[in-house]
Amino acid sequence: MKEVHVAVGVVRQGDRILIARRPDDAHQGGLLEFPGGKVEPEERVQQALVRELDEEVGLRIDPRNLRPVIGIRHDYGDKRVFLDVWETDRFEGEPHGREGQPVQWLAVDALHDDDFPAANRPIIRALRLPHQYPITGDAGMDGAALVDHTCRRLAALRPSICLFRAPWLSRDAYLDAAGQLLDWCSARSIRLMLHGDPALLASIPAAGIHLPWHVARRLDTRPLASSGVLGVSCHQEDELAHAAHLGADFVTLGPVAETASHPDAVPMGWPRFTELAARATVPVYALGGLSLEDVERAREAGAQGVAGIGTWWSNC
Numbered sequence: 001m002k003e004v005h006v007a008v009g010v011v012r013q014g015d016r017i018l019i020a021r022r023p024d025d026a027h028q029g030g031l032l033e034f035p036g037g038k039v040e041p042e043e044r045v046q047q048a049l050v051r052e053l054d055e056e057v058g059l060r061i062d063p064r065n066l067r068p069v070i071g072i073r074h075d076y077g078d079k080r081v082f083l084d085v086w087e088t089d090r091f092e093g094e095p096h097g098r099e100g101q102p103v104q105w106l107a108v109d110a111l112h113d114d115d116f117p118a119a120n121r122p123i124i125r126a127l128r129l130p131h132q133y134p135i136t137g138d139a140g141m142d143g144a145a146l147v148d149h150t151c152r153r154l155a156a157l158r159p160s161i162c163l164f165r166a167p168w169l170s171r172d173a174y175l176d177a178a179g180q181l182l183d184w185c186s187a188r189s190i191r192l193m194l195h196g197d198p199a200l201l202a203s204i205p206a207a208g209i210h211l212p213w214h215v216a217r218r219l220d221t222r223p224l225a226s227s228g229v230l231g232v233s234c235h236q237e238d239e240l241a242h243a244a245h246l247g248a249d250f251v252t253l254g255p256v257a258e259t260a261s262h263p264d265a266v267p268m269g270w271p272r273f274t275e276l277a278a279r280a281t282v283p284v285y286a287l288g289g290l291s292l293e294d295v296e297r298a299r300e301a302g303a304q305g306v307a308g309i310g311t312w313w314s315n316c
């Protein structure tokens, strides 16, 4: 079955997104959708989206203001699609359903998987995630010193999500520090991810769990409720597929470049990263030897953004 290349538009106004309803008689009819449609032969995806947004919802946009969000391949059984998703917050016109379809502005938190076609799940995940995913990593520190140091850096960086990774601590010491960090993060609307065993969440009600690959590989089902956030560390293609099977909300993939935190790991480089990210069906953070300056580069390579243990923290 031939794959249909679909240009999909995320049009933002503040923290709300333009959503339409698919006609009852269309493929995946009656469900909500992001406006968009098929890329015609000889057309670039950005051009196709400019055309579709005009035809479907009466908006005029400049293709130079489109930014990549994610690319998702999905097989519906009766149809194979490649959803090529781009976003913009700059447009002219007042949106209205030019094909008679209802349109509305919805907050990201009001987008529910079941209201959309199945292929949209990773798009909704991507829209809830930032472009930076900081990972703590000050080997050797523990107790109050580690908590103070981490809080100081988080205060400077102000991320919306972060991963507390400290594999050198005992389980008790980790839980103790994580509990203190959670209080601090919750007061500042930072979503704290724990690292390691999913059972940690029973002691510390953090936003979610990030599984190292050696933990993820032993699991066969998603280890937490859908309200929590599941991240998985991946390094190669079959690991990405397993993470998707577990229902991961995102993965990290790397190392992209050489990194001081894992000196023995062989970097995959951007070309290979791009290839793997294109096949992934979950948002992918580029990891390893990268800094905040690499966010744009990473997004062009199909990444959600950049995850980092070292570089940017040391500047805070």
Ligand SMILES: Nc1nc2c([nH]c(=O)n2[C@@H]2O[C@H](COP(=O)(O)OP(=O)(O)OP(=O)(O)O)[C@@H](O)[C@H]2O)c(=O)[nH]1
Residues within 6 Å of the ligand: 004, 006, 007, 008, 026, 027, 028, 032, 033, 034, 035, 036, 037, 038, 052, 079, 081, 083, 117, 118, 119, 120
């Ligand atoms: N526009 C859009 N299409 C989506 C989304 N999610 C999703 O699976 N699709 C699938 O992408 C395919 C093509 O989209 P479309 O039906 O909008 O194509 P189109 O505007 O060119 O429509 P047409 O065939 O009536 O000319 C459909 O099979 C649809 O089910 C989404 O969020 N937005």
Ligand SMILES: [Mg+2]
Residues within 6 Å of the ligand: 035, 036, 037, 038, 056
């Ligand atoms: Mg359409």
